[in-house]
Amino acid sequence: MNRHLLSINDLSANEALMLLDTASELRKISDGPMKKLPTLRGLTVVNLFYEDSTRTRISFESAAKRLSADVINFSAKGSSVSKGESLKDTAQTLQAMGADAVVIRHSASGAAQRLADSGWIAASVINAGDGTHEHPTQALLDAFTIREHFPDHQRSFSGLNVAIVGDILHSRVARSNVLLLTKLGASVTLVAPPTLLPVGVESWPVTYSFNLDEVVSEVDVVMMLRVQQERMHDSFFPTAREYSRSFGLSGSRLARIKSGGIVMHPGPMNRGLEISAESADAVNSVVLEQVANGVLIRMSVLYSLLGGVPLVTEMGAVDAR
Amino acid sequence: MLVKNALLPDDSLVDIRIEREFIVEVAPSINASDDDVVDANGARVLPGLVDLHTHLREPGREDAETVFTGARSAVKGGYTALSPMANTNPVADTAGVVEQVFRLGQEAGLCDVFPIGAVTAGLRGEQLAELSAMAHSHAKVRIFSDDGKCVSDPLVMRRALEYVKSFGGIIAQHAQEPRLTMGAQMNEGAVSSQLGLTGWPALAEEAIIARDILLAEHVKSRLHICHVTTAGGVDLIRWAKARGIDVTAEVTPHHLLLTDDLISGYDPVFKVNPPLRTLADVQALRLGLADGTIDIVATDHAPHPIEDKESEWQSAAFGMIGLETALSIVIKTMIETNLMDWTALADRMSLAPARIAGYSGQGQDLAVGSVANLVVVDPRRSWEVDRELVSSKSRNTPFHGMVLPGVISYTVYRGKVVLRAGEHIEGSNV
Numbered sequence: 001m002n003r004h005l006l007s008i009n010d011l012s013a014n015e016a017l018m019l020l021d022t023a024s025e026l027r028k029i030s031d032g033p034m035k036k037l038p039t040l041r042g043l044t045v046v047n048l049f050y051e052d053s054t055r056t057r058i059s060f061e062s063a064a065k066r067l068s069a070d071v072i073n074f075s076a077k078g079s080s081v082s083k084g085e086s087l088k089d090t091a092q093t094l095q096a097m098g099a100d101a102v103v104i105r106h107s108a109s110g111a112a113q114r115l116a117d118s119g120w121i122a123a124s125v126i127n128a129g130d131g132t133h134e135h136p137t138q139a140l141l142d143a144f145t146i147r148e149h150f151p152d153h154q155r156s157f158s159g160l161n162v163a164i165v166g167d168i169l170h171s172r173v174a175r176s177n178v179l180l181l182t183k184l185g186a187s188v189t190l191v192a193p194p195t196l197l198p199v200g201v202e203s204w205p206v207t208y209s210f211n212l213d214e215v216v217s218e219v220d221v222v223m224m225l226r227v228q229q230e231r232m233h234d235s236f237f238p239t240a241r242e243y244s245r246s247f248g249l250s251g252s253r254l255a256r257i258k259s260g261g262i263v264m265h266p267g268p269m270n271r272g273l274e275i276s277a278e279s280a281d282a283v284n285s286v287v288l289e290q291v292a293n294g295v296l297i298r299m300s301v302l303y304s305l306l307g308g309v310p311l312v313t314e315m316g317a318v319d320a321r
Numbered sequence: 322m323l324v325k326n327a328l329l330p331d332d333s334l335v336d337i338r339i340e341r342e343f344i345v346e347v348a349p350s351i352n353a354s355d356d357d358v359v360d361a362n363g364a365r366v367l368p369g370l371v372d373l374h375t376h377l378r379e380p381g382r383e384d385a386e387t388v389f390t391g392a393r394s395a396v397k398g399g400y401t402a403l404s405p406m407a408n409t410n411p412v413a414d415t416a417g418v419v420e421q422v423f424r425l426g427q428e429a430g431l432c433d434v435f436p437i438g439a440v441t442a443g444l445r446g447e448q449l450a451e452l453s454a455m456a457h458s459h460a461k462v463r464i465f466s467d468d469g470k471c472v473s474d475p476l477v478m479r480r481a482l483e484y485v486k487s488f489g490g491i492i493a494q495h496a497q498e499p500r501l502t503m504g505a506q507m508n509e510g511a512v513s514s515q516l517g518l519t520g521w522p523a524l525a526e527e528a529i530i531a532r533d534i535l536l537a538e539h540v541k542s543r544l545h546i547c548h549v550t551t552a553g554g555v556d557l558i559r560w561a562k563a564r565g566i567d568v569t570a571e572v573t574p575h576h577l578l579l580t581d582d583l584i585s586g587y588d589p590v591f592k593v594n595p596p597l598r599t600l601a602d603v604q605a606l607r608l609g610l611a612d613g614t615i616d617i618v619a620t621d622h623a624p625h626p627i628e629d630k631e632s633e634w635q636s637a638a639f640g641m642i643g644l645e646t647a648l649s650i651v652i653k654t655m656i657e658t659n660l661m662d663w664t665a666l667a668d669r670m671s672l673a674p675a676r677i678a679g680y681s682g683q684g685q686d687l688a689v690g691s692v693a694n695l696v697v698v699d700p701r702r703s704w705e706v707d708r709e710l711v712s713s714k715s716r717n718t719p720f721h722g723m724v725l726p727g728v729i730s731y732t733v734y735r736g737k738v739v740l741r742a743g744e745h746i747e748g749s750n751v
Contacts (some may be wrong), residue, residue, distance in 0.1 A: 010736070086628065086631070087632055087633055087634055088632070105632065107635075108633040108634060108635035109506075109517040109587070109635065110516065110518070110633060111633040111634075112515075113586065113587050114632075114633050115588060117588075119585075130517075130634065131517055131518075132518075133518075141372050172517060175515070175517060178432050191475075198513070198514035198520070199513075199514065199522070200509070200510045200511040200512070200513060200514030200515070200520075201514055202511075203511035203514065203515070206513075233613065290672055
């Protein structure tokens with residue numbers, strides 16, 4: 001596997017499945033008597049967060065700690081970054097401090113790749129969300145969650161229909177999920193108002209629709225994206241109410257999902273905007289499972305990138321201990 | 322001096338004798354005794370190149386480029402005239418600043434430096450700068466541009482076009498509709514959708530070109546469109562010319578060669594305003610340059626210090642250096658593809674720009690009586706671009722590592738050799 005995880009494009013379908021399998025194995029171990037694995041003892045993982053994201057940061061932090069790594073949280077706010085220190089200087093500082101992996105969240109698309117390609121730092125770079133580009137660990141945890149609910153689709157998502165609904169244009173979650181889910185064989189339909197679909201979406205391996213009602217009854221998975229209220233001011237849509245009426249997952253729309261279908265959301269949810277409370281808390285809502293699976297997937301990624309003994313091969317699980 | 326075995330744009334092989342500032346003899350074979358004999362050895366000899374779009378950064382950002390280092394870079398690239406843009410600090414919006422830049426050019430003595438003046442005070446797009454004062458200064462400014470910014474207010478643009486008629490001025494527009502390019506980072510299309518970078522639609526350029534063509538027609542003034550990048554823009558200009566509107570246009574070497582898919586690695590060396598477009602646009606630009614719809618090649622040489630490019634894409638500066646690679650890129654994209662012959666190349670890179678700007682002593686055919694501005698370039702040889710070896714003060718070339726045709730060995734500026742066997746004569750004191 002690649003030394004970095006910057007984009008889903010860095011992974012083959014088999015490598016992605018191995019990351020999911022490794023996460024499954026790690027869960028079995030975590031559920032056992034020894035919750036914490038010694039695998040990454042002595043290694044340093046830096047969470048380099050230029051954007052606030054408590055959820056993603058604590059998910060990575062808890063993943064690294066469960067693998068016994070030392071964790072340093074470097075938040076741009078209140079640090080030298082806010083005094084104008086460049087990404088390069090920060091990277092070189094982390095290099096001098098001996099970081100083995102850098103988990104980076106940045107508001108600029110491509111920041112993770114810049115960090116990895118520039119030669120400023122030798123550590124493995126893990127993209128924890130770069131601007132409106134990608135968020136590969138989110139897609140992996142989403143795929144992991146989907147797989148758990150569809151036992152017939154352990155090695156392939158072929159035959160599964162997934163709708164991703166909302167602000168596709170600005171969503172790194174959508175970009176990573178489109179790449180991963182289609183790589184695994186799923187059929188993906190994007191649903192959004194035309195203003196929130198990127199020009200150029202025709203080149204993506206998906207279909208798209210402006211009508212959630214037409215799509216919702218055809219899908220096994222409906223993935224709702226967070227909508228920023230600020231988008232209203234840039235005329236992407238007229239009002240929150242109008243958005244909600246057309247593209248929100250109401251109880252009545254939820255009722256029309258195929259039986260066995262699930263509702264996903266990367267969080268944090270705007271209840272009453274893109275998802276009604278009824279849908280968010282429905283029995284087939286897997287939002288909290290996504291959070292729990294996030295830790296496992298991030299453990300799997302850290303474990304695999306930082307050279308842990310393989311827990312699985314393409315043939316299946318091997319004994320790690 | 323005597324230049325032997327010069328292959329002129331029209332394919333004639335001649336010797337050229339130069340006395341003081343002028344060409345005094347052009348003949349198949351000249352047997353004069355001369356102290357300084359340059360054997361071109363069958364390489365092309367072209368009239369000195371003329372750039373109508375250069376950023377020299379002085380005053381204000383001398384860490385990126387000065388008039389002197391920019392002029393050295395020009396000499397290396399075969400240019401004998403430059404037109405530094407007005408977006409310096411302070412802005413070149415007064416007679417004082419354009420005269421300062423003009424004087425710095427004369428002091429450098431390596432090529433003509435004809436400053437471009439700002440259209441509006443401070444490039445703010447609100448109030449006309451003192452255009453007449455700049456036109457009547459020692460710098461004799463004829464081209465006015467807010468380049469880097471668009472004169473987006475249609476009324477201000479109309480007034481500017483009208484006002485410069487009294488002294489034969491021309492407005493060079495940076496066509497970029499500001500509202501349609503809020504936060505824009507790269508061409509809007511398939512690549513931007515995948516990279517998650519804010520799109521810069523082609524129509525943001527075309528909308529301004531269309532508007533300004535109609536304004537120029539209405540007020541019967543001269544309009545020049547800077548750095549056209551889109552197929553639609555070429556079509557609009559072709560339409561305007563057919564209609565008899567007095568519009569000229571330029572294309573940069575980088576837009577003749579590079580496309581937006583190069584951005585997939587987020588390397589800011591490819592970040593430029595206007596942005597790199599698609600292959601279809603590149604092809605339309607080449608055809609437009611070949612058929613004369615686009616009148617000239619202009620470099621938009623835009624030096625930036627390392628730290629302004631060594632960052633994440635979004636916060637990096639826009640711009641590329643280009644003086645030293647321009648001729649090679651045009652040979653590669655237009656001559657080697659058989660789209661243009663050498664006469665057309667000389668026209669697009671020397672004669673036409675000098676004619677548009679009215680630069681005296683520049684852009685003349687290599688004939689008896691012409692000012693001796695010339696460049697010797699051997700298209701049979703190629704070279705590898707190395708950013709560490711450029712004469713510019715900055716290193717931001719997107720062509721680093723590329724092997725390009727056309728090795729420039731001599732540049733002669735007003736009868737004086739300023740580049741000899743590829744080496745600078747002056748300028749060891751940088």
